[in-house]
Amino acid sequence: MSKKKILTIVGARPQFIKLAPLCKKIDQYYQHCVVHTGQHFDDNMSKIFFEEMGIRKPDINLNIRGGLHGHSTGNMLIELEKVYVDKKPALVIVFGDTNSTLAGALVASKLCIPVLHIEAGLRSFDKHMPEEINRICTDHMSTILSAPTQTAITNLTNEGLTKNVYFHGDIMLEAHHYFMKHIKDSHHPSFTNQLNLSHHTFALMTLHRASNTDDKMVLTDIMTTLGNLNIPIIFPLHPRTKNKLTEFNIQCPSNIQCIEPVGYLDMLTLLKETSIVLTDSGGLQKEAFFVKKPCITLRDTTEWVETIHAGANRLVMDTPKKLNRDFLQQAIQSIDQYSFLGAPFGDGNTTDKIMDALG
Numbered sequence: 001m002s003k004k005k006i007l008t009i010v011g012a013r014p015q016f017i018k019l020a021p022l023c024k025k026i027d028q029y030y031q032h033c034v035v036h037t038g039q040h041f042d043d044n045m046s047k048i049f050f051e052e053m054g055i056r057k058p059d060i061n062l063n064i065r066g067g068l069h070g071h072s073t074g075n076m077l078i079e080l081e082k083v084y085v086d087k088k089p090a091l092v093i094v095f096g097d098t099n100s101t102l103a104g105a106l107v108a109s110k111l112c113i114p115v116l117h118i119e120a121g122l123r124s125f126d127k128h129m130p131e132e133i134n135r136i137c138t139d140h141m142s143t144i145l146s147a148p149t150q151t152a153i154t155n156l157t158n159e160g161l162t163k164n165v166y167f168h169g170d171i172m173l174e175a176h177h178y179f180m181k182h183i184k185d186s187h188h189p190s191f192t193n194q195l196n197l198s199h200h201t202f203a204l205m206t207l208h209r210a211s212n213t214d215d216k217m218v219l220t221d222i223m224t225t226l227g228n229l230n231i232p233i234i235f236p237l238h239p240r241t242k243n244k245l246t247e248f249n250i251q252c253p254s255n256i257q258c259i260e261p262v263g264y265l266d267m268l269t270l271l272k273e274t275s276i277v278l279t280d281s282g283g284l285q286k287e288a289f290f291v292k293k294p295c296i297t298l299r300d301t302t303e304w305v306e307t308i309h310a311g312a313n314r315l316v317m318d319t320p321k322k323l324n325r326d327f328l329q330q331a332i333q334s335i336d337q338y339s340f341l342g343a344p345f346g347d348g349n350t351t352d353k354i355m356d357a358l359g
């Protein structure tokens, strides 16, 4: 009997990380075709993750690069439709909340192909975020909804989505456990040494949400305010942020060390050794929680509310575009009062549960 055919759609950095623990398992039991849309294409945003995390090469790379949301999503729809018509998959898997997620799910649903959405049910309740629109639409087009948290299940229930909804836990926790052990066993060198930093006396920062980067005043305010903090900050620059800093002619303050994006393994060593995380990334808020490091989120909402309830994360924007200096000061000053209560992201065995749901 021939194996069921599954197409998996990825395109952005966090999706490669989510694919890592799942890919080999699907390869083993299904005819598996991995499609890379090309959304992230720089070597240090794409290739390094496949190499370091031992993910096999995508079967198809659509090489759809750059452009505004409508343009790039439109191109993905056109190209993915050709792939689906040709491959005739029994199921399509999409991850997270990017344009690749939306396009992957939309094409499948128009062709009546079932969709599994991994990381379903997350909501920031801020529809100005392009990611929020992608999440809502994808969930409503999906056939199987794999939720990372109980809050995500509640969000889906509140939108009338109750069928084939599963609490599978967070797939990034599984990747995190696996690769943390890997860097320990393989003695992966500490990236901190290369940066000439002493352990535990620096902050790790990432910043790439459009609300923080695309407005000159907002980005200038964030950089100036963080420049006044009395702590060295390591800042791996997302390509969008790098372009915007250049376009707006914003200089990095002297305490902020801008570096190129790093691979996942170097990111894990930075996470282990940092004293605090400053971020607007969804993934990094959780990873700070996994390693029990205080997190300051440069946003006014989060879809990972469990990190807030646990006492591990503070939001420091008043509105999507206004950094609140008082909140930031309080968050920094009370760094030893953070707590990490509960285990809201599951038991770290998400991929086994996903495989069960695949049938």
Ligand code: UDP
Pocket: 013, 014, 017, 206, 236, 237, 260, 261, 262, 263, 264, 265, 267, 280, 281, 282, 283, 284, 287
């Ligand atoms: N990450 C990385 N290198 C970097 C910055 C981030 O490996 O230079 C990892 C980070 O540890 C997390 C993931 O990328 O696992 C988060 O991706 P990103 O912030 O791009 O997306 P988001 O989580 O906001 O969707």
